Amino acid sequence: MTTDVIQDTDHQHDEHHDHKMTGLKRWLYTTNHKDIGSMYLWFSFIMFLVGGAMAMVIRAELFQPGLQIIEPDFFNQMTTVHGLIMVFGAIMPAFTGLANWMIPMMVGAPDMALPRLNNWSFWILPFAFSILLMSFFIGGGAPNFGWTFYAPLSTTYSNGSTAFFVFAVHIMGISSIMGAINIVVTIMNMRAPGMTYMKMPLFVWTFFITAYLLIAVMPVLAGTVTMVLTDTYFGTSFFDAAGGGDPVMFQHIFWFFGHPEVYIMILPAFGIVSTTIPAFSRKPLFGYSSMVYATASIAFLSFIVWAHHMFTTGMPLFGELFFMYCTMLIAVPTGVKVFNWVATMWRGAISFETPMLFSLAFVILFTIGGFSGLMLAMTPVDFQYHDTYFVVAHFHYVLVTGALFSIYAGAYYWLPKWTGYMYDDALSKWHFWCSLISVNLLFFPMHFLGLAGMPRRIPDYALQFADFNKWVSIGGFAFGLSQLIFLAVVIKCIKGGKKAEAKPWDGAEGLEWTVPSPAPYHTFEKPPKID
Amino acid sequence: MTKTPDQNVQKTVKKLVLVVFAMFGFGFAMVPLYDVFCDITGLNGKTANTAAQVNDKGVDESRIVTVQFISHLSKGIPWQFEPMVREIKVHPGEMKLVKFYAKNESSKDIIGQAVPSVSPGQAALYFQKIECFCFNHQPLKAREDVEMALQFYVDPELPEHISTLTLSYTLYDVTESVES
Known part of the structure; x- marks a missing residue:
């Protein structure tokens, strides 16, 4: 993409428009996409620490065999709420935050298309998570039925937290849907003149497709939790066999949402590394249009593979084969993507700044997660791997070293643009190397534990798993602590440092680098010109 | 373009909100769809809850x-x-x-x-x-x-x-x- 930008450097004009309110009011009433983006990012990081603290409790309990620190029921609450917070509170809002910050700047728009809706979609989130976390302080405790809330665990056998859970998820869902509508409307209507769809940065494309996925499946999740609510409290029998319902149907409806949901958490990651890898390889992205089509095919396939989560529920052979082959088919567009990233780096002038380090780690470790996903896709072996630590290893490789690492890559890449200062390079490299080593110590041995038969979501385990679990826990604590380094880097970077130029990375492409650093409060009030 | 950008935004929003409600409805529509699908194929192992006719197809003694x-x-x-x-x-x-x-x-x-x-x-x-x-x-x-x-x-x-x-x-x- 070649851009010839006429920069709106009229700062006086900016000051004139800058009737920013001060203090809390500025943040409560803001409709500025940059403010809202920052709030999303901070919120997701706080939630990441809360969910991470729960993971620390889980790993502390699993440090040794036997029950020593917490009760099994509290352990179940920890695994459940850890999952819910990391999915809906950390990864998804972090991506929405990046989308808010970057999409208007990347398409040359002055703001998101629906700024007030944007404010609302952020500000209902703290309420959702307050409701969820409040449930720890009621009689039966927080949700303990797993983040997948399978009926009848969440209905007949609920500990009384189902209503808290359902309303929290409803609010999170409404927030995501509004955010997604905003992204789609912005991309469809606010692009600068001359920016055709196939000229959009890939980052924008992946968020565009992700937003469509959200609009399609979050309402299904809302329907599912509503059915769970009425089954639990209003005597309906959607999932209750005694009243003619079917608990297996819960799994079908849930995973019809759940599988697209996992792509909602990874497609934006593809967009981020497709931005950073070309920048630090100093080459344009290899196979731009194939990347767009691959993303779209992955999104389409995500709707017809849901039952691969349910191979052990007793499906007929035809169903098992259908879902197995469709799942394996996803490896094709994903393979195209990995190939394109590697081809982008091929003979590039690569330099290893921190965003690039996280992107490289993403490519390698996400691929490991993809391969273990292929293993799980095979029906006969899935019967052995189902509900073991192998599954835990698989989805943490995809979500931690995949989604989270890509968010870090994006955050380091755009921090100079956000704050106007360069981050502390040495500290950020500590963050990367500590994270890389500890995350592998944390999740790699889980593959072996799972293959050896250690079940997930159980607070105790057989003695032969003790050594691996000890190392996994040590890796877990180290990974948790390493994330505080990131907090230090960000705070230090906000406070000051080396002044950042408008384009601090010499290989970077895109409209966001044509505005000064830090990005002024209002950008592109006059649309840029694009060839 | 005959429409103002604001009208275009409104049009897109309306369409998307419609999709949201349609998908919410689809979540519930899956319940009867699933039942019909299972009635035809028997996939969920549910048997008929009314009495069947007496067998008129004979006994197949070659199978156990x-x-x-x-x-x-x-x-x-x-x-x-x-x-x-x-x-x-x-x-x-x-x-x-x-x-x-x-x-x-x-x-x-x-x-x-x-x-x-x-x-x-x-x-x-x-x-x-x-x-x-x-x-x-x-x-x-x-x-x-x-x-x-x-x-x-x-x-x-x-x-x-x-x-x-x-x-x-x-x-x-x-x-x-x-x-x-």
């Missing part, structure tokens, strides 16, 4: 099918509930009568309801019940016990690859919903 019986109690029902025969071998088409034993071990009158399920699910369509205690509620007074009958045959058209089928009954306490 093993039928296993298992029982579960749902949470909180203080009954004893067990098949009196755990496993029998039948020729497809042959009529059989088996009995289940149930006893209310509490000091309260309770109405139970047994819900059947066949595994593998595909076989559900071929498991024909002439008479079954699961067609009706089963009230038992305190400490009362009963032997309950199940008369069935396996349809001779049962697919070749199925040689064993398992019939599972789960017993639920439906006292409250029946009385209200």
Whole structure:
């Protein structure tokens, strides 16, 4: 993409428009996409620490065999709420935050298309998570039925937290849907003149497709939790066999949402590394249009593979084969993507700044997660791997070293643009190397534990798993602590440092680098010109 | 462009909101769709809850099918509930009568309801019940016990690859919903 930008450097004009309110009011009433983006990012990081603290409790309990620190029921609450917070509170809002910050700047728009809706979609989130976390302080405790809330665990056998859970998820869902509508409307209507769809940065494309996925499946999740609510409290029998319902149907409806949901958490990651890898390889992205089509095919396939989560529920052979082959088919567009990233780096002038380090780690470790996903896709072996630590290893490789690492890559890449200062390079490299080593110590041995038969979501385990679990826990604590380094880097970077130029990375492409650093409060009030 | 950008934004928003409501509806539409799909294919192992016709397709003496019986109690029902025969071998088409034993071990009158399920699910369509205690509620007074009958045959058209089928009954306490 070649851009010839006429920069709106009229700062006086900016000051004139800058009737920013001060203090809390500025943040409560803001409709500025940059403010809202920052709030999303901070919120997701706080939630990441809360969910991470729960993971620390889980790993502390699993440090040794036997029950020593917490009760099994509290352990179940920890695994459940850890999952819910990391999915809906950390990864998804972090991506929405990046989308808010970057999409208007990347398409040359002055703001998101629906700024007030944007404010609302952020500000209902703290309420959702307050409701969820409040449930720890009621009689039966927080949700303990797993983040997948399978009926009848969440209905007949609920500990009384189902209503808290359902309303929290409803609010999170409404927030995501509004955010997604905003992204789609912005991309469809606010692009600068001359920016055709196939000229959009890939980052924008992946968020565009992700937003469509959200609009399609979050309402299904809302329907599912509503059915769970009425089954639990209003005597309906959607999932209750005694009243003619079917608990297996819960799994079908849930995973019809759940599988697209996992792509909602990874497609934006593809967009981020497709931005950073070309920048630090100093080459344009290899196979731009194939990347767009691959993303779209992955999104389409995500709707017809849901039952691969349910191979052990007793499906007929035809169903098992259908879902197995469709799942394996996803490896094709994903393979195209990995190939394109590697081809982008091929003979590039690569330099290893921190965003690039996280992107490289993403490519390698996400691929490991993809391969273990292929293993799980095979029906006969899935019967052995189902509900073991192998599954835990698989989805943490995809979500931690995949989604989270890509968010870090994006955050380091755009921090100079956000704050106007360069981050502390040495500290950020500590963050990367500590994270890389500890995350592998944390999740790699889980593959072996799972293959050896250690079940997930159980607070105790057989003695032969003790050594691996000890190392996994040590890796877990180290990974948790390493994330505080990131907090230090960000705070230090906000406070000051080396002044950042408008384009601090010499290989970077895109409209966001044509505005000064830090990005002024209002950008592109006059649309840029694009060839 | 004849429309202003604002009108375009509104148009897109309207379309997307429509999709949101349609997908919310689709979530609920999956419930009847799933039932219809399972009725046709028998995928979820649910058997018919009305009596089947007596077999008129003859008995296939060349095949032997093993039928296993298992029982579960749902949470909180203080009954004893067990098949009196755990496993029998039948020729497809042959009529059989088996009995289940149930006893209310509490000091309260309770109405139970047994819900059947066949595994593998595909076989559900071929498991024909002439008479079954699961067609009706089963009230038992305190400490009362009963032997309950199940008369069935396996349809001779049962697919070749199925040689064993398992019939599972789960017993639920439906006292409250029946009385209200």
